[in-house]
Amino acid sequence: MSATLPQSPAAGRPAKPTIDGIETVWIQRWAESGVYHFDRTAERDRVYSIDTPPPTASGSLHVGHVFSYTHTDLIARYMRMRGREVFYPMGWDDNGLPTERRVQNHFGVRCDPSLPYDPEFTPPVSAGKNQLPISRRNFIGLCEQLTLEDEKAFEESFRRLGLSVDWRQTYRTIDDRARATSQRAFLRNLARDEAYQAEAPTLWDVTFRTAVAQAELEDRERPGAYHRLGFHRPDGERVFIETTRPELLAACVALVAHPDDERYAPLFGTTVRTPLFEVDVPVVAHPLADPEKGSGIAMVCTFGDLTDVIWWRELQLPTRPIIGWDGRLHRETPTWISTAGGVAAYESIAGTTAFTAQQRSVQLLRDSGDLIGEPSAITHPVKFYEKGDKPLEIVTTRQWYLRNGGRDLPLREQLLARGRELHWHPDHMKIRYLTWVEGLNGDWLVSRQRFFGVPIPVWYRLDETGEPEYGQRLVPAESELPVDPSSDAPAGFDESQRGVPGGFMGDPDIMDTWATSSLTPQIAGGWERDHDLWQRVWPMDLRPQAHEIIRTWLFSSVVRAHLEDGVLPWSDAAISGWILDPDRKKMGKSKGNAVTPLGLLEQHGSDAVRYWAASGRPGTDTAFDVGQMKIGRRLAIKILNASSFALSFDKAASFGKAADGDSSATPVDSSDITEPLDRAMLARLAEIVREATAAFDDYNYSRALEVAESFFWSFCDDHLELVKDRAYSGRGEAAAASAQEALKLALDVQLRLFAPFLPFVTEEVWSWWRPGSVHRANWPQPEPIRAAAADGNPTLVSEAAAVLTGIRKAKSEAKVSMRATIASAEIRGPAATLARLQAMAGDLVATGAILDLRWVEADGPVVVADVVLAPEQG
RNA sequence: GGUCGAUUAGCUCAGCGGUAGAGCACUCGCUUCACACGCGAGGGGUCGCAGGUUCGAAACCUGCAUCGACCACCA
Numbered sequence: 001m002s003a004t005l006p007q008s009p010a011a012g013r014p015a016k017p018t019i020d021g022i023e024t025v026w027i028q029r030w031a032e033s034g035v036y037h038f039d040r041t042a043e044r045d046r047v048y049s050i051d052t053p054p055p056t057a058s059g060s061l062h063v064g065h066v067f068s069y070t071h072t073d074l075i076a077r078y079m080r081m082r083g084r085e086v087f088y089p090m091g092w093d094d095n096g097l098p099t100e101r102r103v104q105n106h107f108g109v110r111c112d113p114s115l116p117y118d119p120e121f122t123p124p125v126s127a128g129k130n131q132l133p134i135s136r137r138n139f140i141g142l143c144e145q146l147t148l149e150d151e152k153a154f155e156e157s158f159r160r161l162g163l164s165v166d167w168r169q170t171y172r173t174i175d176d177r178a179r180a181t182s183q184r185a186f187l188r189n190l191a192r193d194e195a196y197q198a199e200a201p202t203l204w205d206v207t208f209r210t211a212v213a214q215a216e217l218e219d220r221e222r223p224g225a226y227h228r229l230g231f232h233r234p235d236g237e238r239v240f241i242e243t244t245r246p247e248l249l250a251a252c253v254a255l256v257a258h259p260d261d262e263r264y265a266p267l268f269g270t271t272v273r274t275p276l277f278e279v280d281v282p283v284v285a286h287p288l289a290d291p292e293k294g295s296g297i298a299m300v301c302t303f304g305d306l307t308d309v310i311w312w313r314e315l316q317l318p319t320r321p322i323i324g325w326d327g328r329l330h331r332e333t334p335t336w337i338s339t340a341g342g343v344a345a346y347e348s349i350a351g352t353t354a355f356t357a358q359q360r361s362v363q364l365l366r367d368s369g370d371l372i373g374e375p376s377a378i379t380h381p382v383k384f385y386e387k388g389d390k391p392l393e394i395v396t397t398r399q400w401y402l403r404n405g406g407r408d409l410p411l412r413e414q415l416l417a418r419g420r421e422l423h424w425h426p427d428h429m430k431i432r433y434l435t436w437v438e439g440l441n442g443d444w445l446v447s448r449q450r451f452f453g454v455p456i457p458v459w460y461r462l463d464e465t466g467e468p469e470y471g472q473r474l475v476p477a478e479s480e481l482p483v484d485p486s487s488d489a490p491a492g493f494d495e496s497q498r499g500v501p502g503g504f505m506g507d508p509d510i511m512d513t514w515a516t517s518s519l520t521p522q523i524a525g526g527w528e529r530d531h532d533l534w535q536r537v538w539p540m541d542l543r544p545q546a547h548e549i550i551r552t553w554l555f556s557s558v559v560r561a562h563l564e565d566g567v568l569p570w571s572d573a574a575i576s577g578w579i580l581d582p583d584r585k586k587m588g589k590s591k592g593n594a595v596t597p598l599g600l601l602e603q604h605g606s607d608a609v610r611y612w613a614a615s616g617r618p619g620t621d622t623a624f625d626v627g628q629m630k631i632g633r634r635l636a637i638k639i640l641n642a643s644s645f646a647l648s649f650d651k652a653a654s655f656g657k658a659a660d661g662d663s664s665a666t667p668v669d670s671s672d673i674t675e676p677l678d679r680a681m682l683a684r685l686a687e688i689v690r691e692a693t694a695a696f697d698d699y700n701y702s703r704a705l706e707v708a709e710s711f712f713w714s715f716c717d718d719h720l721e722l723v724k725d726r727a728y729s730g731r732g733e734a735a736a737a738s739a740q741e742a743l744k745l746a747l748d749v750q751l752r753l754f755a756p757f758l759p760f761v762t763e764e765v766w767s768w769w770r771p772g773s774v775h776r777a778n779w780p781q782p783e784p785i786r787a788a789a790a791d792g793n794p795t796l797v798s799e800a801a802a803v804l805t806g807i808r809k810a811k812s813e814a815k816v817s818m819r820a821t822i823a824s825a826e827i828r829g830p831a832a833t834l835a836r837l838q839a840m841a842g843d844l845v846a847t848g849a850i851l852d853l854r855w856v857e858a859d860g861p862v863v864v865a866d867v868v869l870a871p872e873q874g
Numbered sequence: 875g876g877u878c879g880a881u882u883a884g885c886u887c888a889g890c891g892g893u894a895g896a897g898c899a900c901u902c903g904c905u906u907c908a909c910a911c912g913c914g915a916g917g918g919g920u921c922g923c924a925g926g927u928u929c930g931a932a933a934c935c936u937g938c939a940u941c942g943a944c945c946a947c948c949a
Contacts, residue, residue: 017908017909019911219945219946219948226949241949242949243949244948244949245949256949288947289949290947290949293948293949294949295949297949298949299949300949301949304949305947305948305949306947306948307947307948307949308949309947310947380948381946381948382948383948426879428878428879429878431877431878431944432877432878432943432944432945435876435877435878435944435945435946436944436945438945439945439946441947547943547944548943548944550944551944551945578943580942615886615887619879620879620880621879621880621942621943622886622887623885623886623887625885625886625898627885627886627897627898627899628886628887628897628898630898630911631897631898633911634911634912637909637911638908638909638911638912640908640909641908641909641911641912642908642909643908644908644909645908645909646908648908702888703888706888706896709897710896716908716909717913717914720908721906721913724907724908728907805914805915808913808914808915809914809915809916811903811904811914811915812902812903812904812914812915812916813902813903813915813916815902815903815904816903816904817904817905817906818904818906818913818914819904819906820904820906
């Protein structure tokens with residue numbers, strides 16, 4: 001394959017090589033030649049398919065993107081060189097709240113679904129303080145327009161980073177294909193009864209006015225206070241409870257204590273009267289009530305927290321909600337409050353926010369004497385929507401759910417088994433998945449009350465009074481997808497019947513973004529759209545992703561693939577860590593981190609930035625470290641210079657007269673490699689290849705780099721120095737040819753080893769003397785190198801290095817040049833070592849400029865002793 | 875409250891049963907014919923703490939501490 005690629009003409013080795021500007025050159029040539037294009041004729045077993053994370057294309061590329069996307073690219077490039085045909089698409093997650101928010105801020109608009117579409121609409125020139133209300137369709141238009149610009153910028157940066165993505169394989173989570181896929185999967189779930197609708201208490205964000213799923217929750221420590229309140233018993237005694245939410249007193253439906261709590265046992269079955277509102281509520285028993293907490297008896301409200309929901313459900317308590325969708329208390333006095341005093345009390349808090357209601361309630365309770373003592377301040381965890389600013393409320397709403405094992409033990413077991421079946425890198429990340437699945441307390445809530453997203457593809461019949469009949473669902477045929485029930489009419493109806501008695505209405509909700517993101521393999525792989533592609537890539541090989549979205553993206557993807565096809569969506573998951581800034585905080589969460597990826601790439605070079613990223617092992621958080629980038633840059637430059645030097649000995653290579661044909665072939669005649677040191681170096685290199693390969697196979701790319709890099713530096717510092725004189729034909733043509741051929745082979749192998757990490761500099765050097773692209777060349781195999789090494793002993797490499805160090809040390813301590821002549825020196829060591837070293841004595845003598853080298857057998861490691869420097873020469 | 879991970883030289887990290895490692899930083903040198911974006915040499919660590927297993931522990935086991943993260947029915 002590689003040999004047929006239209007590659008740049010071998011320009012030969014430049015006199016003064018530089019890495020500056022090579023990104024531009026190679027980005028262009030790779031785009032022209034299509035080296036990274038996926039070959040659709042490859043069968044599944046030769047394909048390596050990657051479920052690339054679609055970045056949220058709202059805003060700018062972050063350093064964290066550079067980091068984690070590089071990791072995936074390392075694997076992709078390695079697999080490609082291993083002969084796999086790599087399916088490496090790119091998606092854009094432009095569907096969801098971040099996009100909505102960005103459009104609001106960027107254009108200074110907000111969506112008002114009640115407004116009509118304005119075809120003449122143009123966004124405000126500058127975003128004003130008051131957001132301009134616009135129609136849903138206009139709003140979505142702006143979303144698509146803005147994300148398209150962002151996506152272009154992302155692609156440019158990713159190309160600059162050197163990602164070997166096939167840029168013909170892209171998708172957007174808001175585009176027609178993604179919406180159709182998402183709706184198709186939903187309809188299949190619906191048909192199999194895996195999706196269902198229910199009216200139930202739902203976690204609700206009052207700012208966004210949407211339901212929120214368990215996976216999107218986070219706890220935040222917030223200040224609060226225990227308020228001790230007295231409930232009135234019929235006999236005039238009082239029962240004291242403690243609550244952090246006195247404003248929900250009007251929603252109280254019972255008091256609950258532990259069944260074994262002797263303090264309250266006499267009260268079970270009796271009623272007490274709530275303070276202020278004077279509502280009679282039962283005292284009931286439930287094992288979840290903790291005798292140690294507060295006064296040991298709790299007020300149950302509909303609904304203050306998730307425990308209330310459990311009590312309400314299991315004890316079959318009445319529903320008395322007072323908090324509305326806007327987070328304010330209902331304006332009308334609830335029907336269950338009937339006394340004059342109760343009505344008056346409610347009227348003073350009606351319509352206020354929860355915060356104000358609490359303040360007023362406390363004052364009322366204090367005045368009535370029902371607040372015992374003063375509230376005692378505490379801090380406690382409060383549930384928030386992860387993107388929200390106000391605590392969640394719990395309101396009863398009609399929502400769509402997808403079965404995910406949250407209330408179904410057999411399904412949960414199956415999904416746990418899928419988690420164990422998946423190969424995790426690193427393995428311990430599996431535990432997060434298992435913990436999450438084990439802790440699920442309900443099915444996956446997939447409906448959202450937002451505007452921009454994939455609509456639920458369902459309509460409802462309206463009865464004679466115009467009320468929806470939720471049991472009378474109308475769904476589209478799969479061939480009609482995608483649909484928007486708010487503008488498309490169901491089959492058999494026309495638009496005039498929308499909203500009228502006997503007609504229909506569209507489901508107003510959209511799906512959770514994860515309901516679409518959980519299908520990225522299906523969207524990218526052509527599920528039910530491109531069967532030929534699908535059967536070549538599915539199930540996929542790799543899901544790379546961040547660890548904080550194991551419970552969301554990874555788990556929901558497993559759910560979807562399991563329900564639809566009964567398989568894991570991929571065999572392996574590579575979990576990347578975070579970038580930490582110098583304060584050890586997740587980068588971007590603290591201030592002063594205005595490091596732009598493009599700036600980094602320009603300043604240090606793409607290879608250098610990739611080098612830094614490659615130092616972060618899978619699953620390990622990594623410090624942002626410009627120092628590592630400088631080292632990477634140094635390595636890239638060293639590769640350039642060392643290659644130029646190594647090739648300079650070979651006249652054919654230096655003039656670009658590279659062998660034609662297959663780049664996988666060894667470019668040398670190994671029968672020329674006769675010198676012990678050359679053979680030893682190659683023997684060592686064969687070991688290095690073996691180690692790097694094993695590391696890569698284990699997804700441990702940082703180890704693979706480390707192994708190659710460590711060899712390369714000693715190759716430069718020791719081997720190149722030791723063979724320099726000989727390669728210059730200092731000791732005959734045969735000895736020179738041995739050095740030259742071994743250098744070429746070593747260079748060829750090392751370029752391949754570095755290619756996944758430093759794609760630009762390796763390709764540059766490759767182009768000087770080798771055909772095709774190094775990125776389509778084969779990953780090196782240890783066996784042929786070992787064969788070329790013949791009887792070479794890898795031990796000699798370190799022994800020679802030890803001697804060289806001894807010689808250098810003597811010169812360094814004498815503060816003379818490394819070229820200074822040594823009159824005499826002695827090498828001491830075991831007989832076997834001395835024998836090996838004596839066979840390469842010519843290299844040692846020439847490199848050390850030693851006139852008289854003596855050999856003395858001795859125990860212990862080899863040392864250089866009795867070094868006598870020659871008198872300085874004028 | 876439960877769980878996972880981390881704790882090794884000033885910094886960033888590797889090592890994971892057999893005499894403490896790398897790079898950076900630091901010190902001292904070197905116009906050496908690929909590279910001064912270079913080259914060479916050197917100093918620097920009771921491997922978080924306390925027990926245990928072992929002939930031998932940085933590594934294995936048990937606690938503890940600190941940091942980070944994940945999860946949790948948090949009145």
